[in-house]
Amino acid sequence: MKEAKDEIRENDNSYIINVEHLNKQFIVDKQPMEVLHDINLKIKKGEFITIVGHSGCGKSTLLKIMCGLVDYEDGIVERNGHAVVGPGPKCGMVFQDHRLLPWLKIKDNVGFGLKNLPKQEREEKVRKHLEMVGLKGFENSYPSQLSGGMSQRAAIARGLANNPTILLLDEPFGALDALTRIQMQKEILRIQEEEKTTMVMVTHDIDEAIYLGDRIVVMSARPGEIKEIIEVDKAESRKRSGAGFAAYKKRIYDYFFEDSDVEYDVEYVI
Amino acid sequence: MKTDRTPKIGFGIRKIILALVIPFIIVLIWLYATMYTSIPHGILPTIPEVGQTFVEMLKSGQMKEDILISISRVLKGYLISAVLGIFFGSLIGMYQPVKELLVPIITVIRQIPMIAWIPLIVLWCGIGETSKVVIIVLVAFFQILVNTQSGIESTPKGYIEVAKLYKLSRWKTFTKVYLPHAVPQILVGLRLGLGGSWMAVVAAELIAATSGIGYRMSSARSNMQSDVVIVCMIVVGIVGVLMDKGIGVIFAALTPWRKVENENRKEE
Ligand SMILES: Nc1ncnc2c1ncn2[C@@H]1O[C@H](COP(=O)(O)OP(=O)(O)OP(=O)(O)O)[C@@H](O)[C@H]1O
Numbered sequence: 001m002k003e004a005k006d007e008i009r010e011n012d013n014s015y016i017i018n019v020e021h022l023n024k025q026f027i028v029d030k031q032p033m034e035v036l037h038d039i040n041l042k043i044k045k046g047e048f049i050t051i052v053g054h055s056g057c058g059k060s061t062l063l064k065i066m067c068g069l070v071d072y073e074d075g076i077v078e079r080n081g082h083a084v085v086g087p088g089p090k091c092g093m094v095f096q097d098h099r100l101l102p103w104l105k106i107k108d109n110v111g112f113g114l115k116n117l118p119k120q121e122r123e124e125k126v127r128k129h130l131e132m133v134g135l136k137g138f139e140n141s142y143p144s145q146l147s148g149g150m151s152q153r154a155a156i157a158r159g160l161a162n163n164p165t166i167l168l169l170d171e172p173f174g175a176l177d178a179l180t181r182i183q184m185q186k187e188i189l190r191i192q193e194e195e196k197t198t199m200v201m202v203t204h205d206i207d208e209a210i211y212l213g214d215r216i217v218v219m220s221a222r223p224g225e226i227k228e229i230i231e232v233d234k235a236e237s238r239k240r241s242g243a244g245f246a247a248y249k250k251r252i253y254d255y256f257f258e259d260s261d262v263e264y265d266v267e268y269v270i
Numbered sequence: 271m272k273t274d275r276t277p278k279i280g281f282g283i284r285k286i287i288l289a290l291v292i293p294f295i296i297v298l299i300w301l302y303a304t305m306y307t308s309i310p311h312g313i314l315p316t317i318p319e320v321g322q323t324f325v326e327m328l329k330s331g332q333m334k335e336d337i338l339i340s341i342s343r344v345l346k347g348y349l350i351s352a353v354l355g356i357f358f359g360s361l362i363g364m365y366q367p368v369k370e371l372l373v374p375i376i377t378v379i380r381q382i383p384m385i386a387w388i389p390l391i392v393l394w395c396g397i398g399e400t401s402k403v404v405i406i407v408l409v410a411f412f413q414i415l416v417n418t419q420s421g422i423e424s425t426p427k428g429y430i431e432v433a434k435l436y437k438l439s440r441w442k443t444f445t446k447v448y449l450p451h452a453v454p455q456i457l458v459g460l461r462l463g464l465g466g467s468w469m470a471v472v473a474a475e476l477i478a479a480t481s482g483i484g485y486r487m488s489s490a491r492s493n494m495q496s497d498v499v500i501v502c503m504i505v506v507g508i509v510g511v512l513m514d515k516g517i518g519v520i521f522a523a524l525t526p527w528r529k530v531e532n533e534n535r536k537e538e
């Protein structure tokens with residue numbers, strides 16, 4: 001009995017997100033469709049988790065369940081040791097489609113989640129985060145005046161602006177060019193190290209998953225299951241052209257192309 | 271730059287010329303009819319006669335008085351319709367039970383043409399101010415309500431999720447997400463409603479009134495003053511267009527983000 005109690009307390013302290021035996025179904029055309037099957041994921045404070053998986057395997061759904069936007073019927077989902085029943089102020093989310101509100105200027109979109117703050121403080125935060133994502137000078141633009149990549153960066157600024165302790169990012173760099181993407185990856189790492197934010201990022205870019213993740217969650221489709229959680233040695237994964245990086249890459253590719261003969265992997269491995 | 275500009279000016283002139291073609295033809299036929307046929311002047315006045323009547327009505331201040339009376343009725347009825355239409359439209363759009371309660375009956379009522387209301391309303395409210403306002407409300411209220419409802423209901427789920435994520439209250443979600451999303455559509459309703467109000471008031475005054483531009487028309491008809499009837503019709507048309515343009519300008523100022531979006535679309 002005593003042991004069990006201690007274990008629970010340890011859970012409370014060390015896991016900021018705890019998902020156990022989570023199943024999720026959607027009803028489509030009156031038929032239940034299993035989207036997530038037996039998901040188990042414990043995330044420590046300050047960790048950077050990346051999630052990769054085929055389109056439609058339930059990655060976005062998993063993030064929305066973690067932040068309380070989508071209900072779950074079966075399993076345990078906890079944030080800070082409490083069952084998730086809805087969104088909380090300290091859990092931010094950057095959506096796959098940027099979802100900036102078209103009728104608000106960029107500065108008001110970024111400040112959308114900043115409630116009950118004095119005007120000046122609010123403006124200062126907005127300014128700081130716009131600068132961080134390289135959108136200084138676009139405060140008074142409307143979302144329709146921004147490019148796809150700029151909109152995504154504005155959405156990231158909105159996600160960061162109210163200093164969440166957990167930030168869930170759903171393919172946040174999807175619309176960015178390779179150069180901006182690498183720049184944003186560095187920026188997000190800097191923010192994570194500075195603010196100790198716990199980050200969970202869905203990405204379809206395997207390089208990105210390796211470069212950013214402390215652990216990589218590899219998911220399979222229909223129903224979405226976790227195939228493996230890969231621990232990443234950061235010393236190796238931060239060297240994009242190193243042999244260690246290539247080895248991680250091959251390991252992940254092997255999940256998706258089971259009889260893998262992806263040639264350019266082999267090049268790296270050698 | 272130059273190649274960009276010339277067609278624009280050309281386009282403007284073309285637009286004006288094309289718009290004037292049909293009025294010009296009508297005037298020609300009219301001229302022909304009054305000069306070379308034997309239609310009596312009481313039925314079809316000559317163009318100079320109509321012009322003269324127009325000037326006289328303008329000078330005597332009668333026209334101004336008629337128009338002001340009609341417009342003041344429109345304003346009363348329209349304001350009531352706008353407030354009620356936006357309120358109930360929002361309510362229906364936000365709450366499913368309210369929708370189920372009100373929409374069936376509203377759908378039925380909307381099938382009844384405005385003119386068909388007039389006998390009953392005259393019976394109940396007489397031919398004074400109240401009956402005009404009631405008729406205007408019957409027309410404009412539903413137009414505004416239906417458009418408000420559709421604007422609120424079509425709010426993308428994604429935006430509502432953003433509000434949910436930031437834990438906005440129900441009221442804040444309404445004012446910051448649903449309402450701004452619905453504004454363009456509400457404005458469409460308000461614009462249709464204003465046009466409808468103007469038509470309704472003229473129709474109501476034609477049938478049952480002792481003042482206003484519509485009354486002027488019907489009394490001119492019984493005196494065989496076809497010139498007055500035609501002048502009034504032209505004035506009704508012009509006032510309608512001016513109100514529509516005016517409200518268009520006001521509404522464009524209320525939705526600056528739409529202007530930007532439209533410009534982007536044009537460039538594409
Ligand atoms: N609200 C919903 N109602 C019904 N089905 C849904 C709903 N949301 C998602 N789904 C279904 O659940 C499955 C997983 O969707 P989800 O958006 O989580 O996938 P994803 O892994 O994020 O895909 P992608 O990489 O393309 O973004 C899909 O088959 C989708 O059709």
Ligand SMILES: [Mg+2]
Nearest residue numbers: 059060096170
């Ligand atoms: Mg997704």
